[in-house]
Amino acid sequence: MSTTVVSEAEPEPQPGGPAQPAPRRRRPFTVLGPYAVLALPAALVVGFVAIPIVQTAVRSFDLLGVRGQVTGFGGLSNYRALFSQPLFLISLKNTLVYAAASVVLCVVVAWLLAQLLSARFGASRPLLVSVFSPTVMPMIAAANIWLYFLAPRIGLFGQLLGAIGVHGSNLLGEPGSALGVLVALFVWKFAPYFALFIMAGLQAIPQSVREALRTEDPTGRYAFRRVVLPMLAPMLAFVTTMALLYSVETIDSVYVLTQGGPNNGTSLVMYYLYQLGFNYFSWGPAAALSALLMASLSTLSGLSLIGLERRAFHWQ
Amino acid sequence: MAVSRRHPLTVLALGFVAVIWGFPTLWVLYATFASPRGGFTLGNLAEAFASAPFAQYAVNTVLIVGGLLIMQTIFGALVGFVLARYDFPGKSLITGLFLLQIVVPVYAILIQEYEIVQGLHMLNTKTGIMLPYLVSGIAVLSFRQAFRAVPRELEEAARLDGYDTIGVFLRVYLPRAVPAALAFAVISVTYHWTDFLWPLIVTNTASARPIVVGLAMVAEASESGLQWNLLAAATAIVIIPVLVVFASGTRRILSAFASTFDW
Amino acid sequence: MRSKSMRSVLAAVGAFALLAAGCGGAAAPASTGASGSTGSTSGSASSSAQAGSKTVAFDFDYPVGVSGPLATIMTNLVNQFNSTHPGIKVTPVFAGSYQQTLAKVETGIQAGNPPPVAVLNHTAVFDLLHLQAIQPLDSIVQQGDFYPAMLKPEVQGHYWSVPFQRSTVVLYYNKTLFQKAGLDPSHGPTTLSQLVSDAQTIQQKTGVTGIEIPSDGTVYWEFQPFAIDQGSNLAGNNGTTTYFNSPAVEKGLQFWMDLSHKYKVEPAGILPWNTVPNDFEAEKTAMIVHSSGSLASILQNSKFQVGASFMPKGTATDVTNLGGGDFYLMKGISPSVQTAAITFIKWMTAPDQAASWSMQTGYIAVSPADYKVPAMVAYTKKYPQALVAPAQLQYAEPELSTYQLNQVQDIFDSAVQSVLDGQSPIKTALDKAQQQAQAVLAPYKT
Structure with missing residues (x-):
């Protein structure tokens, strides 16, 4: 349907076309055509992105009834209610710890993987399939695999530990180690993915530069600090903000592995939002949390785009 | 960077990496096909298939992911073309709108999206799952970038041959955007078939539920505890197809990931 | 034809924009009321x-x-x-x-x-x-x-x-192991002190863990019999009263802690609802507390004589909850x-x-x-x-039931888990839970 729109304002192709100057022929399209083509997709973005953004902000100041309907203006009452929930503050703290640990480990592991694999990128398919299998599978499947692996006593992890004399391991049964498992799963799932970007960045370093470095600075230390790192910095900044965005959005692994427990030790903000909205039907605090999440997630992904722009990104 | 291929430490490190990332998955596959009495069995797989409508979940997933890919590609190509080749008032505003789609993830406005789909009476439908994703800013920017790289002279030549705008678009521009389109297809398919929270809250029943949501339900606690063999088998049902596809196109898929944001 | 298709595109776009604006403005779920159900795909009732x-x-x-x-x-x-x-x-x-x-x-x-x-x-x-x-x-x-x-x-x-x-909360026990340990396999322990001594005997004689009680998921449910036994359920029947910090709840939770830390017949920490039956079936524990609804799968997966019995009690009357x-x-x-x-x-x-x-x-x-x-x-x-x-x-006795049920249950479950994980003393955790639950329930009191 949309392709016909393109020809909409276009005059009939004329048999003797070449005689006519091109600019005049294209003019009708330039006047109306772009808008006709852009109307539907732009309307979809307005309807499903722009309007919800405004609504999310507005709704957080409304009083909401038991069924989510607006019952009046509430000012900051939703925010007050949210911040008075102990679980919200716990979730916020958990998320900070989780995101910080996940991002740092993820970027470091991705860097190491990129170093290790860039020498072998064309080489062994089984290796690539095994390293990148977590990248192509859903987080739910990955979490299921880990759940199966970590189940106390019956899981292989426990059996392996048992074989070396460590009994009663129950990583998901204690708040600290359960959060640690979530971090490890995040790194396992996403570090290879981010390594791909770092590898692409490494490959973008011109061959001549690499060879010059190899002869002039065999230990590589100076080269790393003065040449490689600055060249990769925008890519690393992009990967870091993306990792941060992904970690704040985490919910799948919590849903499968811990349901926020034990003792709320793995309740992350996204999971808490799901709980507030779709389990507690606590619409007021949910609206306030939505607005806060919208602001922070959008800031993060905006920052990652700016990181990209510094690399090679053109707005216009 | 110059890691030696034969250095024993490198080999050791690569082996370590392969085990850490590959072994848990292999173990689940082993648990699926190994009979408790020794030998090979399809029993767990059969039981998992009987335990939930996985076939229907799979069909739903294909329809949702395929439908989204088609719509995102059409919109992305058209919008990308217009943004790459035409100037008009308000262009930067409209470009900003599509950037907004990238900057604000669906998760950031989840509850409002839910209310809109509810207002349209599209809860528990495949269309309802697809609606917020129909236009992809990443597709728009990828196509725009690919179209910009097409030399103007090719277009002029085609125009001289008598092609109108649509002809130029189809004959000159689209063929040169195929690599970008394929790369985008990998990204889009991977993102949407692994998406969880949005389809979870939109769907109620098997008629619209995609396979990832169905899989998450297997892991849920139940009255009599978890059936671990079912958990392994259901996970295998979901990951085996994607692993087969990935194994057969490993490098192409990997380079598509790496070029996701190559605008 | 061309202008017609142009018009229809514009009309569609306009309609869409209106639609989007409309639901943006009035997306409050209930505002349309039941009349909205006519065109719904998940519309649930129809006569034809x-x-x-x-x-x-x-x-x-x-x-x-x-x-x-x-x-x-x-x-x-x-x-x-x-x-x-x-x-x-x-x-x-x-x-x-x-x-x-x-x-x-x-x-x-x-x-x-x-x-x-x-x-x-x-x-x-x-x-x-x-x-x-x-x-x-x-x-x-x-x-x-x-x-x-x-x-x-x-x-x-x-x-x-x-x-x-x-379903009810019941005690499952491994008759074969009971026999091996020289205990009477015809019934499980009937009192709390018998539970402890049986578990200790089994651990000494067979090396198998004495008992496992799940403590994730719906913790309050497995816990309720232990509180009721001491004299008080977790909540009243009006949907707004909770007794999370009553002495009975405190004593019940103390007994749970004692099982791991004083008598050492239960692994410490949090035990998953999902793996406790597996441990029992694999003879890694001699007794478990679980749902009566698990009987069929336990019978099916166990290669020994399975016994099911009433919950052991600390006072005169039997207890369980539904x-x-x-x-x-x-x-x-x-x-x-x-x-x-x-x-x-x-x-x-x-x-x-x-x-x-x-x-x-x-x-x-x-x-x-x-x-x-x-x-x-x-x-x-x-x-x-x-x-x-x-x-x-x-x-x-009735299962914990209040307004804002998911939230209230989560509050209690977290309190129990914080105690089991050694993060909080019993009294502190329960007082906090009671206060939080009452804060959630305050708007529902008439």
């Missing part, structure tokens, strides 16, 4: 004229513990109803876990098109009442001969649900659907069907009459363990 005779069709949402075989059993049961009731067509819809099914029904209510009939946790009654979603079912309950324990508590003077899939799901009838459905729905609920909970459901699933049948159905008599002769749960019923 078919070749002269009128067929009433409606959806019935149900959760099952395990999605697998139980879904098939339910579908068969409903098909049987449909084939014996011309004019009614019920479509069973598997909606997920209890919590998910409740969430789906609640969103259906908010959108104005709930399924007319649903099986939901019997403890959901207060939240459903608050949403003004359900109708009383006094007539079915009064005509039936249900176990009185399953009808507690009566809320606002009515019965709001019909018992269907119920769990499980009931039939609910929603408001706002047409009279013809309502009549058909009541017929359906009655049929599903009648002795033949209730007995069949119980035998196939392990849930307790809901009426003493169900246990006189011939097939059931034969079944309980073969598996006498299945009679433990119904025998417990006369001592059973």
Whole structure:
């Protein structure tokens, strides 16, 4: 349907076309055509992105009834209610710890993987399939695999530990180690993915530069600090903000592995939002949390785009 | 960077990496096909298939992911073309709108999206799952970038041959955007078939539920505890197809990931 | 032709923009009310004229513990109803876990098109009442001969649900191991001190862990008998009173801690609901506390003699508490659907069907009459363990049930877990939980 729109304002192709100057022929399209083509997709973005953004902000100041309907203006009452929930503050703290640990480990592991694999990128398919299998599978499947692996006593992890004399391991049964498992799963799932970007960045370093470095600075230390790192910095900044965005959005692994427990030790903000909205039907605090999440997630992904722009990104 | 291929430490490190990332998955596959009495069995797989409508979940997933890919590609190509080749008032505003789609993830406005789909009476439908994703800013920017790289002279030549705008678009521009389109297809398919929270809250029943949501339900606690063999088998049902596809196109898929944001 | 297609595109875009703006502005779920349900795809009830005779069709949402075989059993049961009731067509819809099914029904209510009939946790009654979603079912309950324990508590003077899939907390023990350890395998420990000494004996003689009590998921449920035994349930019957920091709860929790830390007969920390039965089946623990509904799968997976018994008690009377799901009838459905729905609920909970459901699933049948159905008599002769749960019923107390139930349950569960994990002393954790629960419930007090 949309392709016909393109020809909409276009005059009939004329048999003797070449005689006519091109600019005049294209003019009708330039006047109306772009808008006709852009109307539907732009309307979809307005309807499903722009309007919800405004609504999310507005709704957080409304009083909401038991069924989510607006019952009046509430000012900051939703925010007050949210911040008075102990679980919200716990979730916020958990998320900070989780995101910080996940991002740092993820970027470091991705860097190491990129170093290790860039020498072998064309080489062994089984290796690539095994390293990148977590990248192509859903987080739910990955979490299921880990759940199966970590189940106390019956899981292989426990059996392996048992074989070396460590009994009663129950990583998901204690708040600290359960959060640690979530971090490890995040790194396992996403570090290879981010390594791909770092590898692409490494490959973008011109061959001549690499060879010059190899002869002039065999230990590589100076080269790393003065040449490689600055060249990769925008890519690393992009990967870091993306990792941060992904970690704040985490919910799948919590849903499968811990349901926020034990003792709320793995309740992350996204999971808490799901709980507030779709389990507690606590619409007021949910609206306030939505607005806060919208602001922070959008800031993060905006920052990652700016990181990209510094690399090679053109707005216009 | 110059890691030696034969250095024993490198080999050791690569082996370590392969085990850490590959072994848990292999173990689940082993648990699926190994009979408790020794030998090979399809029993767990059969039981998992009987335990939930996985076939229907799979069909739903294909329809949702395929439908989204088609719509995102059409919109992305058209919008990308217009943004790459035409100037008009308000262009930067409209470009900003599509950037907004990238900057604000669906998760950031989840509850409002839910209310809109509810207002349209599209809860528990495949269309309802697809609606917020129909236009992809990443597709728009990828196509725009690919179209910009097409030399103007090719277009002029085609125009001289008598092609109108649509002809130029189809004959000159689209063929040169195929690599970008394929790369985008990998990204889009991977993102949407692994998406969880949005389809979870939109769907109620098997008629619209995609396979990832169905899989998450297997892991849920139940009255009599978890059936671990079912958990392994259901996970295998979901990951085996994607692993087969990935194994057969490993490098192409990997380079598509790496070029996701190559605008 | 061209201008026509142009116009239609513009019209479509305009319409879309209006639509989007419209729902942006008035997306409040309930603002459209029940009238909005007409065009809905998840619209749940409809009447259609078919070749002269009128067929009433409606959806019935149900959760099952395990999605697998139980879904098939339910579908068969409903098909049987449909084939014996011309004019009614019920479509069973598997909606997920209890919590998910409740969430789906609640969103259906908010959108104005709930399924007319649903099986939901019997403890959901207060939240459903608050949403003004359900109708009383006094007539079915009064005509039936249900176990009185399953009808507690009566809320606002009515019965709001019909018992269907119920279970109790029971103690499973490994008879073979009991024998090996020189203990009497004919019954499990009957008192708390016997529980401790039996567990210690087994650990000394066989090296197998004494007991495991799950402590994740719905912790409050396994815990309730230990509190009731000490003299107080977790909550009152009005939906707003909780006794989370009562001395009885404190003593019960102290006993849980003592099992791990003082008597050392239970692994310390949090034990998953999902793996505790596996540990029992694999003879890694000699006793477990679990749902009576787990009996069938435990029997199936165990290679030893399985015993099921009452919960051990610290005082004179036996205790347990009830769990499980009931039939609910929603408001706002047409009279013809309502009549058909009541017929359906009655049929599903009648002795033949209730007995069949119980035998196939392990849930307790809901009426003493169900246990006189011939097939059931034969079944309980073969598996006498299945009679433990119904025998417990006369001592059973209601499951924790309040307004804002999910939130209140989570508050208590977290408190127990913080104690088990050694992060918080008992008294502090319970006081905090009580205060948080009361804060959540304050708006519901009249």
